[in-house]
Amino acid sequence: MAGRRGALIVLEGVDRAGKSTQCRRLVEALRAGGHRADLLRFPERTTEIGQLISSYLMKKKDLEDHTIHLLFSANRWEHVPLMKEKLHQGITLVVDRYAFSGVAFTSAKELRPEEAAGRGNFGTERYENSSFQEKVLQSFYHLMKDETLNWKTMDASKTIEDLHKEIKSIAEETIQEAQNKPLAELWK
Numbered sequence: 001m002a003g004r005r006g007a008l009i010v011l012e013g014v015d016r017a018g019k020s021t022q023c024r025r026l027v028e029a030l031r032a033g034g035h036r037a038d039l040l041r042f043p044e045r046t047t048e049i050g051q052l053i054s055s056y057l058m059k060k061k062d063l064e065d066h067t068i069h070l071l072f073s074a075n076r077w078e079h080v081p082l083m084k085e086k087l088h089q090g091i092t093l094v095v096d097r098y099a100f101s102g103v104a105f106t107s108a109k110e111l112r113p114e115e116a117a118g119r120g121n122f123g124t125e126r127y128e129n130s131s132f133q134e135k136v137l138q139s140f141y142h143l144m145k146d147e148t149l150n151w152k153t154m155d156a157s158k159t160i161e162d163l164h165k166e167i168k169s170i171a172e173e174t175i176q177e178a179q180n181k182p183l184a185e186l187w188k
């Protein structure tokens, strides 16, 4: 008989929303509560594809827009076998960005074809400027209309501690709900 599977919990949002902080806190808390949980992030910069992506983000390398989009996608696909294996083993995956960032960031780029990619100089990495991030946010709102995906919206202006409590409670509920459901396919 198949064992209980883990849940796939993805944190998405604009840069500096607090995703990485909350992902780390959530994995710690789930483990402390006796759950099996692993942290993943995308882009995962350690693979060969991930290193190319990282050079692009750090503006050390220029890549054509479709090319970088597909590299982000490939970077997720190269982790799918491992992710499925872990989920089937009952390990909950807490993921710092996934395919939704892929859509939101690329479509934000397409919304402003007149602006050259990487032109804003507010942050150190590509995409780190407020007008671009605003378009990313609109794109996330659009993606959240898909009700099959069980989105929960967090108010990122709350304290780290309050957000953590809220996210932990949602994660525990989600783990319960997911454990008897078969793994579904998600676009990547």
Ligand code: ADP
Pocket (backbone or CB within 6 Å): 013, 014, 015, 016, 017, 018, 019, 020, 021, 022, 156, 157, 158, 159, 160, 163
């Ligand atoms: P992201 O991964 O979404 O880019 P981080 O988790 O790296 O965001 O957080 C960005 C910065 O904001 C960090 O310095 C972090 O300590 C701080 N931070 C995170 N969450 C909060 C919060 N709820 N309130 C205030 N500062 C926060």
Ligand code: FDM
Pocket (backbone or CB within 6 Å): 015, 042, 043, 057, 072, 073, 097, 098, 099, 101, 102, 103, 105, 106, 126, 127, 128
């Ligand atoms: N990003 C991330 C994309 O443009 N496409 C994707 O598919 C993914 C997963 O990469 F600007 C962007 C989002 C962000 C950057 O930054 C990664 P962090 O700080 O490593 O999350």
Ligand code: MG
Pocket (backbone or CB within 6 Å): 019, 020, 021, 096
């Ligand atoms: Mg982060």
